[in-house]
Structures are given as structure tokens and as C-alpha cells.
Amino acid sequence: MRGITKSFPGVTALSEVDLTVRPGEIHAVCGENGAGKSTLMKVLSGVHPHGSYEGEILFEGEPVTFRDIRASERAGIVIIHQELALVPFLSIAENIFLGNERTSGRYRVDWNATLRSAGELLERVGLREKPQTPVADIGVGKQQLVEIAKALSKEVKLLILDEPTAALNDEDSAQLLGLIMELRDQGVACIVISHKLGEIRRVADTVTVLRDGRSVETLTVRHSAEAEPELSEERIIKAMVGRDLEHRFPERTTYEGAHETALEVNGWTVRHPVDHQRKVVDDVSLTVRRGEIVGIAGLMGAGRTELAMSLFGRSYGRYEAGTARVNGREAPLKTVPDAISAGLAYVTEDRKQYGLNLIDTINRNVSLASLSGMTRRGVVDEHHERSVAEKYRTSMNIKAPSVEEQVVRLSGGNQQKVVLSKWIHADPDVLILDEPTRGIDVGAKFEIYTVIDQLAAQGKAVLFISSELPELLGMCDRIYTMAESRLTGEVARADATQEVLMRQMTMTRS
Known part of the structure; x- marks a missing residue:
């Protein structure tokens, strides 16, 4: 990609951006939110068609002009967006070949060929599911593998993945990154957009950094005489933000009245909205004082989001028992307006579906x-x-x-x-934050951390849910741990380490 410039009304998203990707390499694209990463990939994949931008694209040595995404797919370029494009009520096989059906005759789907080919692709990506399984019945990690199988069905030569591990747990992330490295070894070039710098250092051969719509630096990680001896996260951050970040987290400011309890939850129990036999929150009791940031750590499925949503006006699940007191007064919290009136606010982990219009x-x-x-x-x-x-x-x-x-x-x-x-x-008096920095770059994270710290300094009580343990350790005064829908421990800031938290996050019921 040479001299790519793309403008929208009132803003220039890309300005003279260059990007070179070699065959059979993993090329990471980094940058702060708004740096132009996704826009650049949409230009490459035909989402923004030729004529809507300036500059040129060469693929396999030849100039290309993609009018739409199907044109780029015919050339062998496939993009997997952060929001997966799967139909939940169709089967895995139907999703893999949607728009690219295996047919016998002009209008007839060859189901034997479809299931056979789907099975071969699932084996190739390491997904042990039957091709007939509805996509709605598998988790997000497996859905990512279905998307990659779908890309492989189109004879992909260049695979673009936008934040592929943003919504995955550590195990699913490791499996997906392993698959990406296998594809590299098979000669498939991969472009990976990610804010997880540790993952980038682990898998990328080359890193291109965008800042304010421009390509500012390309770093060779391995497999070359020009490779950086050891590419640190700090080195990437400096290129992304244009300066050194001496501290990842702001200095905590103590609120004078921190002994006053703002939120007190006792015996909170909630059952699954469909499977009423299953408790998603089981006898949880906790407190958050004014001016305090209290974390909740837990693996995926531990019940953290279920707890937050059920407290915020019973937005999830079937309430069974428990009381909540805000500023010493019992709050009914039966509806979202009740929760807002009581002084609660909830920043959801899914801002696109629940947080914004x-x-x-x-x-x-x-x-x-x-x-x-x-x-x-x-x-x-x-x-x-x-x-x-x-x-x-x-x-x-x-x-x-x-x-x-x-x-x-x-x-x-x-x-x-x-x-x-x-x-x-x-x-609000109590602010519940559910993964508030998910999918956000380090510069924007620091800005949001600073806002959270300022709110606590003003006397707000903050309940902070995060899957990133360094984030909890850097921001919180106390941390509760959850496993299997129950609280398993409480750790003070001075005693908290990743090892201590992980031990309590993996405790199982006797």
C-alpha cells in the first residue's frame, strides 16, 4: 500500500500511509484508537472501494482496484472484523459457505459436499465440532475459528484479523494465536490489528505503527538481520503515542471520607434467565466505600458481568435473594430507573449493543x-x-x-x-465499570484510568471489573475474586499479586 489517503467529512483518517507485507509473515498493525488502523484495512479489503481514497495498492506485484469486498476476496484477501459476521441460527457449515455455496446444478446446494468440505476445514483449524452444529451453540473463541475456516474456504492468501482476541479468554486466545502461526508456516500472510502488546511481541514478524493517520515506524521483530534485539512493550508504546509512558496508571488520590460505605450487597443470588436450576450469582456479599476503587477478578464465566447487570436494575437473570444498600439505605433495584434513582451507574462491557445508540x-x-x-x-x-x-x-x-x-x-x-x-x-454515587478499557489502546487507557481516579477522588464509589490482572493491581484499593458464581476471596492492594489472584480465581467448590 503506497501513499494511502482517506478522508471523511471533517476529518482525514489516513494521510500518505505506506504498508508492505511479505508472503508468509505475521504483520502487526498498532496504534492508538483513531490512528486509522481499521480504516486502512477497510481500504485494503474493498470495504472502502477504489476511487474513495488516494494512493495505490499492489498485490502479488500487480496493481489492484477493488470495487467491493467480494473483489478483494476473489484476489485472496479476506478480512475478519472485530464484530464477527456469523448467522447464529445457521449451522457451522452453512456459515462457512454462506455466499460461496457448494452447489450441484445451478440452484441446488450440494449438502454432502458442503458437510465434507466443512469438516475438512474444521479439522484444519482445530475445531472439534460437527459441521451441523448451530453457531449459537458454540462460544466466541470457537466462532473465531469458524471465521478463519470461512476465510480458508476462499483460498485466502492474505488474512486480516481486527482485534481477534479482544473478547477471548487466555486459553482461547492461545489457541487462536497458535493457529495464526500455523497459517504463517503454511505460507498465508496475516495482518493482525491488536492492542495486546504482549501477544504482538509473541507472534509478529513485523510491526507497523500508525499515529494520527500516518505510518510512523515499521519494526522488524524476527527472522531478519535488521530485527530488533528485543522489542519491548515500552518501545512499541513510545512509537504509538510519540512519547514514553513512565507510568501505566495514575497516582491514586485518597478521598478524605473513604470510611463511609456507599454500596453494601448481602446474600445476592440470581439464577440463569432460561435455565432456572443454575445459579449465575450465588450468595455474593461485598462492600464499596466512598472514594474507593474495588476490583472484581475472575475467569470468563465466573459470574462477574451477571453480578453487575443484576445489581443494575435486574438487567440480567432471575433475582432470587439478597439486599443492596446505597449510602446506608436499602435500594429496591427492581428496574433500571430504580437503579439510576438510587445512585447507580453501569458502564457495560458491550458498549455497541448496550451502552450506545x-x-x-x-x-x-x-x-x-x-x-x-x-x-x-x-x-x-x-x-x-x-x-x-x-x-x-x-x-x-x-x-x-x-x-x-x-x-x-x-x-x-x-x-x-x-x-x-x-x-x-x-x-451517580456508585459507578460499576465492566471491562471499561476492552479494545482500547494504551494512551486512551491512561486517559480513562485518570478519569476513574478523579471520580474516586471526588468521593464516588467504583466497582471495577476487568480480565486484565495488571489493570486491577494498578487501579484498585481492594480486589474481590470470583469463581463458579461465588466470591472466593478478598485481597488488599498491598497483598495482591497476579499469583494470589489467579489462585483464588481458580478455586473450585469442594
Whole structure:
């Protein structure tokens, strides 16, 4: 890719970007949110068609002009987006060959050939599932493998993966990264976009760093005389943000009234919304004091999100027992409005589905949780709404041309800042954060950590759920651990290590 420039109304997303990928290598593309990584890959894969950008693309030595994504797939370039494009109620085999069906005759699907070919592809990616299994019945990690099998069915030569491990646990991530390295050994070139710098150091042969829509540096990791002797995370971070990050986390500021309990939960028990025999939260009791950041650590399926959503107005599951007190008063928390009125806010782990109205503007999203304070005689004061959103656009450093910008056009980090702005303006007493930095680069993470620390310094109580143990260790005053829907321990900041947390996160019932 040579001199790629791509503009949208009011913003230049890419400016004179160059990218060279060799056959049979894993090439990582890094950069802060909004640096242009996904836009560059959409140009390469035909999502942004030829004519909508400047510059040229050469593939296997020949200039190419892709009008759409099917044209790039015919050439052997396949992209797997962060939001998987699978149909949940179709089988694995049907998803693999959707739009690329195995046929006998003009209009007839050859199901024997479909199932046979699907089985061969599943074996190649190491997925032990029957081709007839509905995609809805397998986990996200296995769905990623189905997407790769789908790409292999199109005789892929260059595979693009956008944040492939963002939603995976450690075991599924390791399996997927192992498969990517196997594909490299088979001669398939792979471009991997990821914010997980440890994974990049582990699998990438070359790293290209984008900053503010420009390609600023390409680092050779291995297999070359020019390779870096040891590419550290700090080296990549410096290239991404243009400066050294001396501290990954802000200095904690202690709130003077930290002894006052803001949230007290006792005996909280919730059953699965469909399988009522199964408890997803089992007799959980915890406290969070004002000015305190309290973490919840646990492996995937431990019940952390189920606990958070059930506390926030019983948004998930079937409530069975337990009480919650906010600022010393019992709160019913039967509905989301009840939870908001009691002083709770919930930043969901799935901002696209539950946290934002993607087709609406920044100012409309910021005001959603506090409309009553922006109305006059039942009508929203749009001038006040815009001024509030503009205040947060500035204070939260939301990168957008104006508050009238659609949220869907923002990068993941900026979308997360909009979600946080919405709940900060609602002025809650207790802020529940569920994976607040998932899929966000290190620069944006530090900004969000700083906001969280400032909220705690103002006396807000913060319940912080994260799958990244260094994040919990760097941000939290205390950490609870969960396993199999129950709390298994509580660790003070001074005593917390990754080993201690992992031991308690893997405790099983006797």
C-alpha cells in the first residue's frame, strides 16, 4: 500500500500511509484508537472501494482496484472484523459457505459436499465440532475459528484479523494465536490489528505503527538481520503515542471520607434467565466505600458481568435473594430507573449493543441517562444538551469534529469516552465499570484510568471489573475474586499479586 489517503467529512483518517507485507509473515498493525488502523484495512479489503481514497495498492506485484469486498476476496484477501459476521441460527457449515455455496446444478446446494468440505476445514483449524452444529451453540473463541475456516474456504492468501482476541479468554486466545502461526508456516500472510502488546511481541514478524493517520515506524521483530534485539512493550508504546509512558496508571488520590460505605450487597443470588436450576450469582456479599476503587477478578464465566447487570436494575437473570444498600439505605433495584434513582451507574462491557445508540450523535448519547435535567416542560433543551456534550468532548478528549458526529463513526476508545460521559453527567454515587478499557489502546487507557481516579477522588464509589490482572493491581484499593458464581476471596492492594489472584480465581467448590 503506497501513499494511502482517506478522508471523511471533517476529518482525514489516513494521510500518505505506506504498508508492505511479505508472503508468509505475521504483520502487526498498532496504534492508538483513531490512528486509522481499521480504516486502512477497510481500504485494503474493498470495504472502502477504489476511487474513495488516494494512493495505490499492489498485490502479488500487480496493481489492484477493488470495487467491493467480494473483489478483494476473489484476489485472496479476506478480512475478519472485530464484530464477527456469523448467522447464529445457521449451522457451522452453512456459515462457512454462506455466499460461496457448494452447489450441484445451478440452484441446488450440494449438502454432502458442503458437510465434507466443512469438516475438512474444521479439522484444519482445530475445531472439534460437527459441521451441523448451530453457531449459537458454540462460544466466541470457537466462532473465531469458524471465521478463519470461512476465510480458508476462499483460498485466502492474505488474512486480516481486527482485534481477534479482544473478547477471548487466555486459553482461547492461545489457541487462536497458535493457529495464526500455523497459517504463517503454511505460507498465508496475516495482518493482525491488536492492542495486546504482549501477544504482538509473541507472534509478529513485523510491526507497523500508525499515529494520527500516518505510518510512523515499521519494526522488524524476527527472522531478519535488521530485527530488533528485543522489542519491548515500552518501545512499541513510545512509537504509538510519540512519547514514553513512565507510568501505566495514575497516582491514586485518597478521598478524605473513604470510611463511609456507599454500596453494601448481602446474600445476592440470581439464577440463569432460561435455565432456572443454575445459579449465575450465588450468595455474593461485598462492600464499596466512598472514594474507593474495588476490583472484581475472575475467569470468563465466573459470574462477574451477571453480578453487575443484576445489581443494575435486574438487567440480567432471575433475582432470587439478597439486599443492596446505597449510602446506608436499602435500594429496591427492581428496574433500571430504580437503579439510576438510587445512585447507580453501569458502564457495560458491550458498549455497541448496550451502552450506545450508534446511529445517534454524541450529544444525544451523553444526555440519555439524565434527560430529566435537560428538559423544560417536557421538551429537551437542545442548546443545553449540546453545551453539556461539548464540555465532555473537551474534558474527556473525545476526538470528533463536533458533538453532532454520529457515534458509529468514532473509534472504540472515543466511543467508550462517550459512554463514561453519559454516566458521569448522571452524577451517580456508585459507578460499576465492566471491562471499561476492552479494545482500547494504551494512551486512551491512561486517559480513562485518570478519569476513574478523579471520580474516586471526588468521593464516588467504583466497582471495577476487568480480565486484565495488571489493570486491577494498578487501579484498585481492594480486589474481590470470583469463581463458579461465588466470591472466593478478598485481597488488599498491598497483598495482591497476579499469583494470589489467579489462585483464588481458580478455586473450585469442594
